[in-house]
Amino acid sequence: MSALPEEKPIAPENLLEVRDLARTFDVSRPWLNRVLEGAPRQTLKAVDGVSFSIARGETLALVGESGCGKSTIARLICGLYAPTRGEVIFDGHDMAKVRSRADMLAFRRRFQMIFQDPYASLNPRWRVGKIIAEPLRQHGLAQTEDEMRARVASLLEDVRLSAQDAEKFPHEFSGGQRQRISIARALSSKPEFLVCDEPTSALDVSVQAQILNLMKDLQREHGLTYLFISHNLAVVSHIANRVGVMYLGRLVEIAPTRTLFTRPLHPYTQMLASAIPDITMSGKARTPVAGEVPNPLDPPSGCAFHPRCPHANERCKAERPEPLPFDGAEVACHAVHERRIPLHAI
Numbered sequence: 393m394s395a396l397p398e399e400k401p402i403a404p405e406n407l408l409e410v411r412d413l414a415r416t417f418d419v420s421r422p423w424l425n426r427v428l429e430g431a432p433r434q435t436l437k438a439v440d441g442v443s444f445s446i447a448r449g450e451t452l453a454l455v456g457e458s459g460c461g462k463s464t465i466a467r468l469i470c471g472l473y474a475p476t477r478g479e480v481i482f483d484g485h486d487m488a489k490v491r492s493r494a495d496m497l498a499f500r501r502r503f504q505m506i507f508q509d510p511y512a513s514l515n516p517r518w519r520v521g522k523i524i525a526e527p528l529r530q531h532g533l534a535q536t537e538d539e540m541r542a543r544v545a546s547l548l549e550d551v552r553l554s555a556q557d558a559e560k561f562p563h564e565f566s567g568g569q570r571q572r573i574s575i576a577r578a579l580s581s582k583p584e585f586l587v588c589d590e591p592t593s594a595l596d597v598s599v600q601a602q603i604l605n606l607m608k609d610l611q612r613e614h615g616l617t618y619l620f621i622s623h624n625l626a627v628v629s630h631i632a633n634r635v636g637v638m639y640l641g642r643l644v645e646i647a648p649t650r651t652l653f654t655r656p657l658h659p660y661t662q663m664l665a666s667a668i669p670d671i672t673m674s675g676k677a678r679t680p681v682a683g684e685v686p687n688p689l690d691p692p693s694g695c696a697f698h699p700r701c702p703h704a705n706e707r708c709k710a711e712r713p714e715p716l717p718f719d720g721a722e723v724a725c726h727a728v729h730e731r732r733i734p735l736h737a738i
């Protein structure tokens with residue numbers, strides 16, 4: 393393998409760090425329309441300056457409403473999109489500086505992605521055995537056909553399916569079983585890091601719980617590190633060590649899971665948390681998340697949450713808050729740092 397890019401200083405316990413990560417998309421009308429209609433070029437800031445780290449063996453969850461940039465972050469980390477700005481540093485290596493295909497393949501083996509819709513991500517014309525074996529072939533991880541079959545059988549058993557399932561096609565399985573197949577496929581290259589983008593959102597609640605439990609068991613058995621993405625704060629409470637809350641392309645709060653649930657600081661986190669009283673058993677009535685997400689093409693000035701925020705003032709409308717440490721969490725809110733928000737335990 394050719395020389396790896398230079399090492400970046402990174403805290404030794406961190407497997408992944410993203411620093412000031414940003415991605416804009418050009419969503420302009422086609423050139424001819426712009427000329428004829430005088431329409432300006434338009435860019436959308438899907439992710440706008442996000443920084444966080446994930447320690448080895450940890451699960452960091454990212455939550456937020458549809459369109460806040462969760463999947464874009466997943467794709468930036470896995471190299472499916474190039475960042476407009478910022479860095480993705482995996483095990484001390486700046487991913488932007490990985491030049492050769494051989495080096496990129498070596499990193500690709502170490503991180504894998506699991507998607508929301510297991511059916512769309514499994515080739516319907518391939519038998520399950522071939523689907524799971526594909527990364528083994530790609531990374532040269534099995535030398536003989538016998539070795540390949542044995543490895544596929546053991547991966548199927550790891551996800552609590554049976555070795556005979558290798559002969560079947562994806563349509564012969566339920567949604568939950570298909571997600572188990574995706575997980576077996578992701579695990580086949582012996583990765584250290586899994587990016588899971590809404591892996592249980594398409595499943596019934598009881599099946600969701602089974603998959604979450606399986607993912608927790610696999611994390612322990614295989615020493616995995618997870619980035620777990622969900623729009624559902626209740627789901628992440630079962631699996632995450634820390635939770636990052638996103639709003640319109642930015643992280644507004646990041647805190648250990650218990651801290652975030654018992655003492656949500658940011659008004660948006662408070663809004664999300666009070667919509668799920670069954671988690672905290674407080675018995676309070678469910679309050680739906682109020683207001684609409686603003687148009688990302690024309691985000692509000694200052695703090696993007698100000699049109700929905702009960703604590704907004706003139707400073708909020710003018711000045712964008714940066715994430716700053718606050719008592720065990722990091723939070724981007726003027727009112728929290730000015731101590732003018734009641735820190736109600738929910």
Ligand SMILES: Nc1ncnc2c1ncn2[C@@H]1O[C@H](COP(=O)(O)OP(=O)(O)OP(=O)(O)O)[C@@H](O)[C@H]1O
Pocket residue numbers: 417418419436437438456457458459460461462463464465623688
């Ligand atoms: N390829 C693209 N081209 C143009 N705009 C995009 C592209 N991908 C995402 N976006 C926009 O970027 C923003 C963030 O999208 P993203 O898919 O990351 O959100 P999300 O948090 O994953 O949402 P969801 O919960 O619906 O999956 C959205 O406004 C989306 O429309």
Ligand code: SF4
Pocket residue numbers: 658659660695696697698701702703704705708713724725726727728
């Ligand atoms: S900065 Fe202001 S508008 Fe934004 S969340 Fe805090 S109080 Fe609300």
Ligand SMILES: [Mg+2]
Pocket residue numbers: 462463464589
């Ligand atoms: Mg998404």
